[in-house]
Amino acid sequence: MIIVLKPGISKKQETTILREIRKRGYKPHVMRGVARIVIGAIGDELTHQSLETLGVVFPQIVESVMPVQKRYKLVSREAHPEDSTVRVGDHLIGGKKFHVMAGPCSVESEKQLLTTAAAVKAAGATVLRGGAFKPRTSPYEFQGLGEKGLKLLAKARKETGLAIITELLSENHAELVAEYADIIQIGARNAQNFQLLIAAARTGKPILLKRGLSMKIEEWLLAGEYVLSNENCSLMFCERGIRTFETYTRNTLDLSTIPIIKQESHCPIVIDPSQGAGRADLVKAMCKGAVAMGADALLIEVHPNPAEAWSDGTQQVSLEIFAQIMRELRPLILAAGRE
Amino acid sequence: MIIVLKPGISKKQETTILREIRKRGYKPHVMRGVARIVIGAIGDELTHQSLETLGVVFPQIVESVMPVQKRYKLVSREAHPEDSTVRVGDHLIGGKKFHVMAGPCSVESEKQLLTTAAAVKAAGATVLRGGAFKPRTSPYEFQGLGEKGLKLLAKARKETGLAIITELLSENHAELVAEYADIIQIGARNAQNFQLLIAAARTGKPILLKRGLSMKIEEWLLAGEYVLSNENCSLMFCERGIRTFETYTRNTLDLSTIPIIKQESHCPIVIDPSQGAGRADLVKAMCKGAVAMGADALLIEVHPNPAEAWSDGTQQVSLEIFAQIMRELRPLILAAGRE
Amino acid sequence: MIIVLKPGISKKQETTILREIRKRGYKPHVMRGVARIVIGAIGDELTHQSLETLGVVFPQIVESVMPVQKRYKLVSREAHPEDSTVRVGDHLIGGKKFHVMAGPCSVESEKQLLTTAAAVKAAGATVLRGGAFKPRTSPYEFQGLGEKGLKLLAKARKETGLAIITELLSENHAELVAEYADIIQIGARNAQNFQLLIAAARTGKPILLKRGLSMKIEEWLLAGEYVLSNENCSLMFCERGIRTFETYTRNTLDLSTIPIIKQESHCPIVIDPSQGAGRADLVKAMCKGAVAMGADALLIEVHPNPAEAWSDGTQQVSLEIFAQIMRELRPLILAAGRE
């Protein structure tokens, strides 16, 4: 911790602060600057009592307190210098091969799901997405088919060989969802629902953790820490847009997260351009940017008839558009050094 | 729904759209404007299939689709033109009397809690706050005393007569928390954890719903709708600051929510200046603004020794400062026409 | 400056950094912490070469660089511990007396302006606002009456004795506007138009500096520094709402700026609830909050017939509503210890 004192502090005030720092288990190190005194407090910020409250107790003496250590450990690149990969069935996400997860926003019917599954498989996807439990802004909107939806996903997996990713909404469903899913998705609204993260982690299944609507990257990494520290090392981060003042798009997709997560963490990074833009007509361009910048996978909403989708119809692409996106991505995937 | 067509649409394209609107159960109403055609689609947006996807299916024809109905019902002022009040023990929140809920961020020990409870009671508070289950950004931070904390809160209630408000973090704890609490708090990070909202509502206890970090007011009202539509009409909204680009304060307290919630809804509005600013030195001014603008209650973090608080020490005020705030608020409470 | 080194730095790397710090004119002070080395670089950050680029030159060695000095000087409370006041005609803004500046968004006609001036004067305002040069988002919108508007303002001053505040949009108009205005307003869109700030400061007239739409408080204070460092000490800060994700209001009025500006600076703080909310129906509540929190003055848009206003009609209050606001503010102004 670095403690910056106000200008014109008396010797007595300095002594008071030094005593307090020692009392809390740190060794103070005084630097007399031109304009003010700065104290370095040496000790492990992760195990000692915080010094952040010094400014509250001594408002006349302390100007600011700044931490110097990063707060995340297990997700950090320092803890695991090489890229980690997540095994899903026969696939490794985060390795040489680029992956596409695709499927409808909500599972609506057997026909809708199986048609989509066959089409996305044919176009090159390796994982099928589909919501069985849906978090909806209004209680009057379609809330998902529940377990029936999970069974349809299992059927689609059996028919196509695609792995399954689906969202977990409730601690009480953790076991149920883990029974059917190959990857458990934690949605943006639950990204800091730590009880849910712990319940998901404990199933042992790979976890895809979406970034919250207004989550700082540090908070996102720390939410991931809840997964790794509960003995589950199969974690993927998924950027899906943050909330800003712009209204042309539903969210602002922050593609800078790709190089940043690669730099700070060893976990794979997945991009969701459908939620990211909230507009089907922007999905293709977003996918291209994500591939070129080094993402490990994409998560794309695809529906056989977006106009009649029971949820988020404006952001789902049709089967034809999806196939076209996959074709246009190919040269970029190669140019980015992936398969 | 209002459907705006692109300029220069052919007769045939117009017919296509009209047919589609009728197919979805609405009666179209065509207005030929100077620059383009606008269609009003008459029918209940809450019961009919959405028209929002028209832009996706017919991107060459449709420019934009705008809803005209509000999406919330039970929380709206239209549904209940008079102010509703929430009964907590002998108190009515939302009525003539102004209420203050105060106490530590986390329950830490019997001594800490009972000292605080006695002091805030003496200064005029009617509800004691205190976290037993704490949502923490990092898994390595103090997570609360759990049930032991709840028991201490119950003891403080017995000794002081103060009602108790505490946060619910997990659906699995809903019954346990309801056993001890007089008001269940849903925190900002769980404001769109709908499963938790439903579990909390079903306990029948009054609910204080904090605004999420980046929640639009419409979304907040709709989250409240999850409470009322689960047969619990004791709902209070609590503004606690939204996340913006400003870094001087931890959050930006949006006091305009006071007149807005009063206008849109019949439910009481509570202001939390401690989370709102994240700085103890700004709490007093924030409280004054909230009272003058017509808030029904305040939720203030108070600690006998903020410097040694186990969580959020920088935003908790001392017992002395709290008493001083209460004294300075009195003339403003009267000037605002409250008791 | 504080320079945090990465973990596991070699002795040689440390020497490299120390040499570089000395080369740039600072005295390094090494602290060996548990996890990493931290260096305090002693020297005046305002006069020496910046160390912020150390992380770029030595990315393998340096983790982060943190400044410890505040960047603003003349506007800071440290530079001038007592409140400063701004003299406008016979009035002192920032002193014991609370001031209200009111008038139309745009000057439209003699009748409109004189009617408004007489009414706001009768209700207790001391300054008349009115835009002669208007910054409009679209080039097709009304751009203001220009010099003709200034002449009308002068006439209104002559008739009522009210002082005049009006916006300066162009360096080329600085002398012209200064000829007529008692206070020069710098609008939100020009808050970091430093050339305009310098031109305005050099007229010697009092300056009211609005906060930019997404301006951090530190940047606002530094923009104020452009005024004071150009030998004009009559500066007022004016909060008018920041841009956030919320769409219910046009902007989010950040009332926490009142205690913050009072703490960081000696200059008066004025609140503009009209721009702040963008809705006439929220103005009264916002005014009350501002008074209770200690603002020095209000800037309110008033129009004899808001429905027919040539700009921003939705946020201007009528003469009757203005008079009512002034009546309701009186007890709060007294409760806040002002006249």
Next chain:
Amino acid sequence: MIIVLKPGISKKQETTILREIRKRGYKPHVMRGVARIVIGAIGDELTHQSLETLGVVFPQIVESVMPVQKRYKLVSREAHPEDSTVRVGDHLIGGKKFHVMAGPCSVESEKQLLTTAAAVKAAGATVLRGGAFKPRTSPYEFQGLGEKGLKLLAKARKETGLAIITELLSENHAELVAEYADIIQIGARNAQNFQLLIAAARTGKPILLKRGLSMKIEEWLLAGEYVLSNENCSLMFCERGIRTFETYTRNTLDLSTIPIIKQESHCPIVIDPSQGAGRADLVKAMCKGAVAMGADALLIEVHPNPAEAWSDGTQQVSLEIFAQIMRELRPLILAAGRE
């Protein structure tokens, strides 16, 4: 305009509104919906008096007023369905060839500039950037070399054949800057300084208009409208990151602007990854994303020795890194169908 009335409006209230709409020059068109009445007001919103104030005059009757027309004309794709190109010397920006503009943040010395110019030319850039007039947050920071900087830029053009782009800060410098520059840059802080936009447009030089820190896309297009409506059709939009809550990067680069500007406007879109991220280590990845998504050009800050840059050293890349970026971009430029 669409006017939504409140539920339960009387016949008399309806008549009042209809009369008012006609009075303002629109033809009303009534639609009786299930929950409320909606009125379409037919007439040109760009030439008639606004109806937006109806809600203020008749708050008991009108719930909301929604515009249906887009406010921008000349910059819109509707006005000019094909891509427009901007001629700069022998180059066409916005055509088949992809362009890179590169150079230092500030012009510091002849040696610094000529070294950079030669290196960026050798690596494939076609335009040299360099600031002679610098907008700085603090008045105590380096403000640029002024005309001396412009002369150095002209010398670099003469030696290398590169075109020159430099920022215009003051209306008073418009002629001076136009004498030296091939492209005039309007910076983010001045993006809504309309007087400056008009002065720049009137020089007849190509204009590169950066997006303001918190500018909505519609506002950006309307600011561009100020250029085109002042008879200058050589306009380029430049995305340089918006301000959000995230602090890991200086700004959040919004790459979705590439497909959006292409859809809404005919003008070229340029991406500035240096300002966009504020971190040299993220520039390469950002460039790749921009190329893959269809940007027309890049604007990159390059310095022979970023550590000693007089401004923004943390975001400038070295000559070596720049050459490497250019090499790695080549396959992506081809994959994106550009030269």
